[in-house]
Amino acid sequence: MGVELGRRAAELSLYGLTTPLITTASGTKMGKTAQGAIWLNPDRLAPYDYYQFWRNTEDADVGRFLKLFTELSLAECDKLGVLRNAEVNEAKKTLAFEATKLCHGADAAEMAAETARQTFEQGVAGAGLPTVEVPLDELRRGIPAYELFKRAGLAASNGDARRLIQQNGARLNDQPVTSEARLVVESDLGVDGAIKLSAGKKRHALIKPA
Amino acid sequence: MYEPHSDFLRVLSERGYIHQCTDLENLDRAALAGRVTAYVGYDCTADSLHIGHLVSIMMLRWLQKTGHRPIALMGGGTTKVGDPSGKDETRKLLTEEAISGNMTAIKRTFANFLSFGGGPTGAVMANNADWLDSLHYIPLLRDFGRHFSVNRMLSMDSVRLRLEREQPLSFLEFNYMVLQAADGRFRSMGQHRHGGRTRPARG
Numbered sequence: 001m002g003v004e005l006g007r008r009a010a011e012l013s014l015y016g017l018t019t020p021l022i023t024t025a026s027g028t029k030m031g032k033t034a035q036g037a038i039w040l041n042p043d044r045l046a047p048y049d050y051y052q053f054w055r056n057t058e059d060a061d062v063g064r065f066l067k068l069f070t071e072l073s074l075a076e077c078d079k080l081g082v083l084r085n086a087e088v089n090e091a092k093k094t095l096a097f098e099a100t101k102l103c104h105g106a107d108a109a110e111m112a113a114e115t116a117r118q119t120f121e122q123g124v125a126g127a128g129l130p131t132v133e134v135p136l137d138e139l140r141r142g143i144p145a146y147e148l149f150k151r152a153g154l155a156a157s158n159g160d161a162r163r164l165i166q167q168n169g170a171r172l173n174d175q176p177v178t179s180e181a182r183l184v185v186e187s188d189l190g191v192d193g194a195i196k197l198s199a200g201k202k203r204h205a206l207i208k209p210a
Numbered sequence: 211m212y213e214p215h216s217d218f219l220r221v222l223s224e225r226g227y228i229h230q231c232t233d234l235e236n237l238d239r240a241a242l243a244g245r246v247t248a249y250v251g252y253d254c255t256a257d258s259l260h261i262g263h264l265v266s267i268m269m270l271r272w273l274q275k276t277g278h279r280p281i282a283l284m285g286g287g288t289t290k291v292g293d294p295s296g297k298d299e300t301r302k303l304l305t306e307e308a309i310s311g312n313m314t315a316i317k318r319t320f321a322n323f324l325s326f327g328g329g330p331t332g333a334v335m336a337n338n339a340d341w342l343d344s345l346h347y348i349p350l351l352r353d354f355g356r357h358f359s360v361n362r363m364l365s366m367d368s369v370r371l372r373l374e375r376e377q378p379l380s381f382l383e384f385n386y387m388v389l390q391a392a393d394g395r396f397r398s399m400g401q402h403r404h405g406g407r408t409r410p411a412r413g
Contacts, residue, residue, distance in 0.1 A: 003232050015237040017248075018221075019265045020229040040319045041258030043317035052266075056247055067225040069266060104324060109250075 001095040022068070025060035040103055047104040051112035054096035056191070059084060062091050070098035089192075131194070133210035143182030145172065152197050152205035164199055216241035217276040222280060227269050241278065243324035248273055249281035251338070254289040255304065271323050274331055281334045282320045284313050287342030289349055303352065313337065354392050363387065 006014035006141045022030040031038045036048075038053050039045040057065055059107045063081015066072055070092070072080075082089035093113065103110035132152045134143065141153075146161035149170060155161035165180040173188065173196050186209070195207040212234050214220050220227050220240045231237060234393035240246050250266045253260060259267070260325075289309050292301035303313075317335060324333035342348055363369060366387060372379040 013236075013240075014232075015240070016230075017269075017271060018231075019227055022262075022265060029262075038261040040259040040260060040263070042316055043315070044258040047323075064226060068227065068268060095376070103319070105322065126267040170339045 024042055025058045042108070044166070046102055047108040047113040050098045050103060050117060051096045054099045055092050055116060057092055057095060057109060059088050062095060065126075066095050066098075070095060070102070082150050084190075086202065100195050127183060130204075131206040131208055134206050136186070138208040139184070139186045139189075139209050141184045145177050145184055146180045147169065147184040148207060149197060149199065151202060154197055154199040154203055154205055169200050172196070174198070213237070213308050214238040214241075217277060218246070218273055221272050222269060225272075227265060227272070241276075245278050246273075247279045247281060249283045249336070251283040251285050251288070252316065253285045253293060254309045254312040254316065255292075255301070257312045258318055259319050267320070270333070272395075274324055274333060277331055278332050279334065280324055281336055282324065284316065284337045285334065286310070286313055286337040286339035287348060288338055289361060290339070290356075293406050300356075303356070350392075354388060354395070358388055 003014045003016045006012040024030055038050065040050075042050075044152050054065070054069075061081070063077055066077035066080055067074065080094060083091045093116075093147065096116075097109050100112050103113075130153060134148075134151070146155070146158055146165060149155045149161040149164060150158050154170075155164055161170075162180045162186070165177050168176060168178075170177040172182075173190060184195065184207075189209065190196070193208065196204060197207060198204045214223055216238050217237050219228075219234070228234075237246075244359065250270055252263060256398070270282065273280045288311055289304060290306070292303060293325075294300070303328065319336060320333070325331075326333045326335070363384070364373070369379060371383065
C-alpha cells in the first residue's frame with residue numbers, strides 16, 4: 001500500500017521488498033519455542049540462552065540459517081550446511097557463535113560458547129568416554145538405574161550400584177539419581193543420542209542404544 | 211527469475227532474504243546507479259524485538275555493508291493504534307509512556323547490528339510519531355475510531371450499496387459517517403443551535 005501511496009500522493013518512486021517467513025525443517029514457525037519468544041534484548045533473554053537456541057537448530061536448517069543469520073561466506077555456509085551426524089554439531093556451534101556475536105557482541109558470544117562447552121562437553125560425548133550399548137527395545141521397556149550403572153562398569157555389582165545411588169553419588173545426564181529403582185528409558189537419550197551416567201565427579205560412561 | 215547485478219540485491223538474493231519485490235529490475239538499477247535508502251518499520255508493542263524480526267534486521271545490515279543507508283523506523287505513532295494483523299481481538303492500547311519505554315529498549319538491539327556514526331551510509335533511527343502526530347489523526351482514531359465497528363460500517367446502506375455494485379469507495383468517503391457521528395460529541399455546537407438536543411439529524 002505504501003508504494004502505491006508514494007506514487008499517487010507524492011510522485012515518489014518507492015520500491016517494496018518483502019522477506020520470506022522463516023520456517024524450520026519440521027514445518028514450525030521459527031522462534032516459536034516452548035519457552036516462548038526468542039527475544040533479542042539481553043534483559044529479556046540471556047546471551048547464553050540465545051546461543052543455545054541457535055545451537056539446537058535442526059540439522060537440515062543449518063546451511064540456510066547460516067546464510068540468513070551470519071555473515072560467513074556462501075561457500076563456508078554451504079560447506080557447513082551439508083555436515084551430518086557428529087560433524088553437524090560443529091556447524092551448529094559456528095552458527096550459534098556467529099549469530100550471538102552479531103546480536104550481543106563478541107565477548108558475550110565467547111562467554112556463551114564457553115559456558116556451553118563446560119556444561120555439555122567436559123568429559124561427555126566424543127571425549128573418549130567408555131560407551132556401553134544396550135538394545136533399544138530394552139531401553140523402551142525401561143532399565144532400573146542401579147542395573148544400568150553396573151552394566152556401564154561404574155559399579156562392581158548391583159548392590160554396589162544401589163549404595164552409590166543411596167549415597168547420592170550417581171547422576172544421570174548430570175542430574176542426581178534419587179531413586180535406585182528409577183527406570184531409565186528412551187526419552188532419557190540426549191540430543192547426542194546417548195545417556196550420560198556419572199559416579200562421583202570423575203567417572204563417566206555413555207549408554208547408547210543399539 | 212531476474213538475476214540482480216547490484217551488490218545489495220545480489221547478496222540478498224543469494225542468501226535467501228527476498229520473498230517478493232514490487233519492481234526488482236528497477237530497484238536493482240537504482241542500487242547500481244547510486245546510493246539508495248531503505249527503511250523497515252518496527253512496532254513498539256514490547257520492550258524487545260524477537261527472532262522474527264531478525265531477517266529484516268540482517269537485511270538492513272547488508273544494505274549498509276553494500277554502501278547504502280538503512281533506516282530503522284520505529285512505529286511510535288502506529289503503535290498508538292495497534293496492528294490488527296494476526297490477532298483475533300483488538301489489542302489493548304498502550305500508553306505513550308509505555309511506547310517510549312519500549313522504543314528506548316529496542317534501540318539497544320539496533321546499535322549492535324547497524325552503525326549509526328553519521329556519514330553517507332550512517333544508519334538512522336526514525337520514529338513515525340514525528341510526522342503522524344502532526345496530522346492529529348491518531349487522537350481521532352483513539353478517541354472515536356475505537357468505538358466504530360467496521361463490521362457495522364460495512365452494513366450501512368451508504369457503503370453496502372457501493373460495494374454490492376462493485377463501485378469504488380475511497381477511504382475518504384468511508385470516513386464520512388465517522389465525522390458525522392463525531393459531531394454529537396462537540397459541545398461547541400451548542401453555541402449555534404436553537405433549542406432541542408445536540409443530536410445530529412440522520413441522513
